[in-house]
Amino acid sequence: MAEAHAPTAHAQHAPQGFIRKYIFSLDHKVIGKQYYFLALFSVFVGLLLSILMRWHLVWPDAHIPLLDKLSPVGAPGGLMTPEYYLSLMTMHGTIMIFFVLTTAPQSGFGNYFLPIQIGAEDMAFPRLNMLSFWVTLAALLTLLSSFFVSDGPPLAGWTAYPPLSAVGSVSGPGEGLGQDLWVISIALFCVGALLGALNFIATTLELRTRGMKLMRLPLTCWAWFITAIVGLLSFAVLFAAGVLLLLDRVGGTSFFVPAGLIVSDKILSNHSGGSPLLYQHLFWFFGHPEVYIAILPGMGITSHILSCFSRKPIFGYRAMTYSLMAIGFLSFTVWGHHMFVSGMSPYTAFAFSVMTMAIGVPSAIKTFNWLGTLWGGRLRLTTAMLFSIGFVSLFVSGGLSGLFLAQPPVDVNLHATYFVVGHFHLVMGVAAIFAMFGGTFYWFPKMFGRMMNETLGKIHFWLTFVGVYAIFMPMHYLGVEGNVRRYSTFIDDFMQPLLPVHKFMSIWAFIVGGAQLIFIFNLFWSMFKGEKAGINPWESTSLEWTVPSPPPHDNFAGKIPVVYHGPYEYGVPGAEKDYIMQDSPEVVAESH
Amino acid sequence: MASTVLTPPKHRAPSKSDSIGGNGHGWDGDGFGGGRGEPSPAGRPIPLHAYRMGMYMALAAILMVFAAFTSALVVRRGISNDWVPTALPGLLYLNTVILLASSATLELSRRALTAGRGEAFAQWLYATLVLGLAFIGGQLLAWRELVARGVYLSTNPSSSFFYLLTSAHGIHLLGGIGGLIYLVLRARRIVSAAKQRTIVEIAALYWHFMDGLWIYLLLLLTVRS
Amino acid sequence: MALAVALVVTLITLISVGIFVAKVYWFPVDISTHGAAMDHQFLLTLIICGVIFVAAQLGLAYFVWRYRDKGDGRKATYSHGNNKLEATWTIAAAIVFIGLNFLGYNIWAKMHFTGAAPGALKIQVQAQQFAFYFRYPGPDGEFGPTHLEKVDDAIGNFFGLDRAHDQASKDDIVTATLGIPVNRPVELILRSQDVEHSFFVRELRMQQDIVPGMEIPIHFTATEEALKHNGGRYEIVCTQLCGLGHYKMRAFLQVMTEQDYEKWLQTQAAAQ
Numbered sequence A: 001m002a003e004a005h006a007p008t009a010h011a012q013h014a015p016q017g018f019i020r021k022y023i024f025s026l027d028h029k030v031i032g033k034q035y036y037f038l039a040l041f042s043v044f045v046g047l048l049l050s051i052l053m054r055w056h057l058v059w060p061d062a063h064i065p066l067l068d069k070l071s072p073v074g075a076p077g078g079l080m081t082p083e084y085y086l087s088l089m090t091m092h093g094t095i096m097i098f099f100v101l102t103t104a105p106q107s108g109f110g111n112y113f114l115p116i117q118i119g120a121e122d123m124a125f126p127r128l129n130m131l132s133f134w135v136t137l138a139a140l141l142t143l144l145s146s147f148f149v150s151d152g153p154p155l156a157g158w159t160a161y162p163p164l165s166a167v168g169s170v171s172g173p174g175e176g177l178g179q180d181l182w183v184i185s186i187a188l189f190c191v192g193a194l195l196g197a198l199n200f201i202a203t204t205l206e207l208r209t210r211g212m213k214l215m216r217l218p219l220t221c222w223a224w225f226i227t228a229i230v231g232l233l234s235f236a237v238l239f240a241a242g243v244l245l246l247l248d249r250v251g252g253t254s255f256f257v258p259a260g261l262i263v264s265d266k267i268l269s270n271h272s273g274g275s276p277l278l279y280q281h282l283f284w285f286f287g288h289p290e291v292y293i294a295i296l297p298g299m300g301i302t303s304h305i306l307s308c309f310s311r312k313p314i315f316g317y318r319a320m321t322y323s324l325m326a327i328g329f330l331s332f333t334v335w336g337h338h339m340f341v342s343g344m345s346p347y348t349a350f351a352f353s354v355m356t357m358a359i360g361v362p363s364a365i366k367t368f369n370w371l372g373t374l375w376g377g378r379l380r381l382t383t384a385m386l387f388s389i390g391f392v393s394l395f396v397s398g399g400l401s402g403l404f405l406a407q408p409p410v411d412v413n414l415h416a417t418y419f420v421v422g423h424f425h426l427v428m429g430v431a432a433i434f435a436m437f438g439g440t441f442y443w444f445p446k447m448f449g450r451m452m453n454e455t456l457g458k459i460h461f462w463l464t465f466v467g468v469y470a471i472f473m474p475m476h477y478l479g480v481e482g483n484v485r486r487y488s489t490f491i492d493d494f495m496q497p498l499l500p501v502h503k504f505m506s507i508w509a510f511i512v513g514g515a516q517l518i519f520i521f522n523l524f525w526s527m528f529k530g531e532k533a534g535i536n537p538w539e540s541t542s543l544e545w546t547v548p549s550p551p552p553h554d555n556f557a558g559k560i561p562v563v564y565h566g567p568y569e570y571g572v573p574g575a576e577k578d579y580i581m582q583d584s585p586e587v588v589a590e591s592h
Numbered sequence B: 001m002a003s004t005v006l007t008p009p010k011h012r013a014p015s016k017s018d019s020i021g022g023n024g025h026g027w028d029g030d031g032f033g034g035g036r037g038e039p040s041p042a043g044r045p046i047p048l049h050a051y052r053m054g055m056y057m058a059l060a061a062i063l064m065v066f067a068a069f070t071s072a073l074v075v076r077r078g079i080s081n082d083w084v085p086t087a088l089p090g091l092l093y094l095n096t097v098i099l100l101a102s103s104a105t106l107e108l109s110r111r112a113l114t115a116g117r118g119e120a121f122a123q124w125l126y127a128t129l130v131l132g133l134a135f136i137g138g139q140l141l142a143w144r145e146l147v148a149r150g151v152y153l154s155t156n157p158s159s160s161f162f163y164l165l166t167s168a169h170g171i172h173l174l175g176g177i178g179g180l181i182y183l184v185l186r187a188r189r190i191v192s193a194a195k196q197r198t199i200v201e202i203a204a205l206y207w208h209f210m211d212g213l214w215i216y217l218l219l220l221l222t223v224r225s
Numbered sequence C: 001m002a003l004a005v006a007l008v009v010t011l012i013t014l015i016s017v018g019i020f021v022a023k024v025y026w027f028p029v030d031i032s033t034h035g036a037a038m039d040h041q042f043l044l045t046l047i048i049c050g051v052i053f054v055a056a057q058l059g060l061a062y063f064v065w066r067y068r069d070k071g072d073g074r075k076a077t078y079s080h081g082n083n084k085l086e087a088t089w090t091i092a093a094a095i096v097f098i099g100l101n102f103l104g105y106n107i108w109a110k111m112h113f114t115g116a117a118p119g120a121l122k123i124q125v126q127a128q129q130f131a132f133y134f135r136y137p138g139p140d141g142e143f144g145p146t147h148l149e150k151v152d153d154a155i156g157n158f159f160g161l162d163r164a165h166d167q168a169s170k171d172d173i174v175t176a177t178l179g180i181p182v183n184r185p186v187e188l189i190l191r192s193q194d195v196e197h198s199f200f201v202r203e204l205r206m207q208q209d210i211v212p213g214m215e216i217p218i219h220f221t222a223t224e225e226a227l228k229h230n231g232g233r234y235e236i237v238c239t240q241l242c243g244l245g246h247y248k249m250r251a252f253l254q255v256m257t258e259q260d261y262e263k264w265l266q267t268q269a270a271a272q
Helices: A018-023 A028-058 A082-101 A104-118 A126-148 A177-206 A221-249 A276-310 A319-328 A346-374 A382-407 A418-448 A452-479 A496-529 B048-077 B093-113 B118-149 B157-185 B188-193 B194-222 C002-021 C036-068 C084-104 C104-110 C259-272
Strands: B036-039 B045-047 C123-128 C131-136 C174-175 C177-181 C183-191 C197-199 C208-210 C218-219 C233-235 C251-256
Touching: A028 A082, A028 A104, A028 A126, A028 B188, A082 A126, A082 A177, A082 A276, A082 C259, A104 A126, A104 A221, A104 A276, A104 A418, A104 C104, A126 A177, A177 A221, A177 B048, A177 C197, A221 A276, A221 A319, A221 B048, A221 B157, A276 A319, A276 A382, A276 A418, A276 B048, A319 A346, A346 C036, A346 C104, A382 A452, A382 B048, A382 C002, A382 C036, A418 A452, A418 A496, A418 C084, A452 A496, A452 C002, A496 B194, B045 B048, B045 C208, B048 B157, B048 B194, B093 B118, B093 B194, B093 C104, B118 B157, B118 B188, B118 C084, B157 B188, B157 B194, B188 B194, C036 C084, C036 C104, C036 C183, C084 C104, C104 C183, C123 C197, C131 C177, C131 C251, C174 C177, C174 C259, C177 C259, C183 C208, C208 C218, C251 C259
Parallel strands: C123 C183, C177 C251
Antiparallel strands: B036 B045, C123 C131, C131 C174, C183 C218, C197 C208, C197 C233, C233 C251
16 A cells, blocks of 8 residues: 555545554544543532532531542541631632633634634644643643642642742642642643634634635634633743742742741741832733633624524624724733732723723624524524523623723722622633534534433523522622632631521532533433434534534544634525525625 | 625636635735735645644734843832842853854755755854754853852842843744754755745744844843833 | 513613612721722712713623514624724723722822821731731830840740840730820831731721831821721731631721720730
């Protein structure tokens, strides 16, 4: 078979053997699924941690079964210690933000569908792609391993402010090896994210098929592309901050640790002159763009789904792409709004505040356009569509509370309260998760060749939609009352009257947690038993719906598509069908 | 405005005049028409300009890492009174000359390749590799000189930054040396196949960037506020 | 299904807004001179956001119900958008958001762009895992120097004072409660001994991180209102994650009349 070794001829052959095909695969579709399942595993770990926290918060004396098996020190007899609560909180935040919100919508769906949607056979650099997944997995394992070190997982929060995170175990439990592992994990994650980002950018710019002009890209691709640029610029800075923090911890340097600290009755004479605020600036220079890294792909997915199931072109395609760009750009100018009460110059605070209000404008534009897309449509309320409608509702709710926090004189009284917790969970946590659910129901047929169960999907949607409002809306009221976050127990009289609200939220947290089992069941059951899916079950227009479900190894079986239309040609008057595929040669006189 | 829909004759080949629109590369193009590189595992060759774009993006990320270090240095030097400048070892200047020379030899190597002089291409490539290794060796000697003076990583913020920046640059340069070794190993194939030359271009891009980065870091470390 | 979505979204909207409108949960009493303006800015923001919130959510609910696929073969309106509309809501959003921000500018400026009034009562606040301590300069009006090696929590020398040698330290008064007189400008100088902490008194409408290596001044005046509630006693809580005891790191602010304050200070001085 001499000709089989020629580099280009017959190269369409998929790799044989389980390891090359499913484990160390170079196929963007397999890597996308690997990312998806990594995020799925992570989200359940994160969810479990939050349920343990909610449990402990309202029944502080409860003995939680099996918890003492996981950590005899952190929860002796199943009773959680205050430091273990903080560790769970830290791990919850870190896992959710990095390994779920950053991973699933961008690296998961993006890897799988960006190449297909632009008409490419794979990402630009498949080996790099595989490497970025394995580095990300290594980062996750490193993080999780901190559960099993002797003085427990880190407790400095997902923000890991020094000096608490920088001076080592002298500052209390969780700040020894656990915090080292945390920093290493984050640095590894940054490397994976950077490799992924450059791959996404090169793929979008260089591998588009014939006719796929930038202004014909589906909004999902635009969102993945902008997110990749934001990620490329911000993860590099977090990486630098992580290196400096690690050097302060193990190298005896003083980047962030000032002189004259007395921790646990010990004078830390080996440090001098460092600046904790410097760390905060570096961290939030990454940290705020990170919020948009989490939500932009969700916006793209939601736009895509809303248009498809409204049977109507997306309202204001150009405005949608420009607002994505504006958000991406402005996200680098607002980090200081996390630091209004940090001791930063109050003049700077005001400047950041103006920029933060400005970033609300493109977000508002997106919301208006989503509503405009629904207006006059012919709405098919599939589960995917319900989750996308839910996304819009949650994004509005969570986004508006941001207008309070963006103003320094209002933020002063809400900062570090449950108001903030409610705000970011709604707008970037739950909203992004809703986009992932929407994306899952929408793309599952393409990824696995079978349909998901719609009835189970709708039950899951309703419990989750009502549930997340019941959990996160009351947090705003608690915040206004002055309920401080990151407390493991409410010991003071002030908080006691608020406990019933917390109980209400905790019970709903258990319900919503339980409802996710429906999703898991639906996902795995449908994978094997679901109704067989055709090529284009939703009557969508983008290129992934022109190929078999699941797509062949090289996506297009050697027949590279040519693109003639924008991505949202639904309900075109006079067209043969209700929609025109992007690669359909049917000619429409452009009518904008 | 109402739109009209026409069904085109079947099997019409797409031409420039229909709705496909202008295609090129990068911001306003598609993936066709450029040079073809190595086949992707799925079969279709990845256009060479994708590699260049990938390298630009990698350099942007590296630039951001060093921008973060720079701002940390500027802030850290500005806010506290414990900054004692570390006198840089004189060896650094010799190292700088070596690194600049390596960029020059790499250019000579590239020129030889363009001129089709395969032998000279490989020789200048070796020279670049040797100079690169000499630079790394020189940096290590510079560290030893500081250590001999009793200046360590944690001695002073200025020395912390010195070790940090030189090692961060050194690690990146080692990556470049890895790239050069790859080129050396493939030198014969590169000479024989014109389409392999982009690899040389990309490696050169990275190498010159590291060169420029070093000059910048040297200025950052020597200029006192 | 469409009706269900519309009803549930409407219900969630009405309940969410209703609880705010009925002020079931609201800020604790305001005892500062600057707080009223902040509360006003909050209320203004709440009204604006409330209107947008209700409009957007009900619009969403209505559209989902109104434009559901009834299976009657109606085609969707074919529209790629409307540039005039885009421009209108972009400009409207920009004016509302940024205008709102500028309305709050004065409050922030008053708090931070000017220092404390001359003659303000100066008090040092020291935060450490997991307590606050307060130092008054005493009759000489001067804080004595602090010495790291003298710090000894066991004997109550939290600040590291050397009363035997430092003249200025001799009359310094260190307390565990922040006692202040009503109607008098107070300037707190915040410092931390170990990690980051934060100083938050809800009723004072005051929150400020305490950063190791920095001395951060804040200033305020407590009003008569302070004496009318809780016997003038308010909780000071730490709001910056500082370690395992973060949840119980707190102290109390005691607002007193001028005479009570003098008396209290003398008792504290005698206890040094």
